[in-house]
Amino acid sequence: MNIIFLGPPGAGKGTQSKLLEERYGLVQISTGDMLRAEVASGSAIGAEAKALMHAGKLVPDALIIAMLKDRIAQKDCQNGFILDGFPRTLAQAEELDQMLKADGKRIDVVLFLNVDEEILADRISGRFTCANCGRTYNEVSNPPKQAGVCDACGSHEFKRRADDKRETVVERLKEYRKLTAPILPFYEKLGLLHTINGMLPAEGVTAEIEAALGENP
Ligand code: AP5
Numbered sequence: 001m002n003i004i005f006l007g008p009p010g011a012g013k014g015t016q017s018k019l020l021e022e023r024y025g026l027v028q029i030s031t032g033d034m035l036r037a038e039v040a041s042g043s044a045i046g047a048e049a050k051a052l053m054h055a056g057k058l059v060p061d062a063l064i065i066a067m068l069k070d071r072i073a074q075k076d077c078q079n080g081f082i083l084d085g086f087p088r089t090l091a092q093a094e095e096l097d098q099m100l101k102a103d104g105k106r107i108d109v110v111l112f113l114n115v116d117e118e119i120l121a122d123r124i125s126g127r128f129t130c131a132n133c134g135r136t137y138n139e140v141s142n143p144p145k146q147a148g149v150c151d152a153c154g155s156h157e158f159k160r161r162a163d164d165k166r167e168t169v170v171e172r173l174k175e176y177r178k179l180t181a182p183i184l185p186f187y188e189k190l191g192l193l194h195t196i197n198g199m200l201p202a203e204g205v206t207a208e209i210e211a212a213l214g215e216n217p
């Protein structure tokens, strides 16, 4: 099964795709995580992406499409994948469609996490992740069970994202409205779009997702 998660910054795409990855044995592909790894390694791709990401802007389609194409060709993706953060523009959605068709594959379901904008900035400003295993937490809605200790791996080290500052979040939301929201009708026309109430507590969101996937086994 190949799944796409769509939704604005902070909607819970990363949180929910991690859960599905474990439950369904699918591979999560986060283009944001891939780009952050490129920036951290100081690669040429990272150098091109860094300033744009810090400004809350999307990176160029050609760069991200080439990166995604290489990633889904890898062996671990053959049993199914979850796209978290891709596609982000109509050009990316159309290119993905062509790429998969050429390989005899397709997207089975598109899950749109619908969250009101007022909620998003608070979610993002409260977000932190485990520096060791990448588990995502939130100061208010999803703290670790034991303060300062990662539930998943026991690490005491946490980090915050450079683009989670309020002024950058405003730009990320603008980019979402202008470039990403317009791809919802593309998937609606294909009959693949399921709208999920992303404002429920995380477990409630997971339950809605599982109901949607039940209709698309
Ligand atoms: P990316 O890393 O993809 O960021 P994003 O889309 O802005 O999404 P986020 O990771 O901020 O949010 P999320 O929906 O995953 O929420 P999360 O689960 O963490 O992209 C970063 C940048 O990379 C882009 O700006 C762009 O520059 C570039 N980029 C990436 N892909 C690209 C592409 N395809 N094309 C061009 N450029 C690209 O949850 C957020 C917080 O809320 C957490 O604290 C979490 O614990 C909490 N939370 C989650 N669910 C709930 C809930 N139900 N109730 C309460 N709290 C919750």
Ligand code: ZN
Binding pocket: 130, 131, 132, 133, 134, 135, 150, 151, 152, 153, 154, 155
């Ligand atoms: Zn951890």
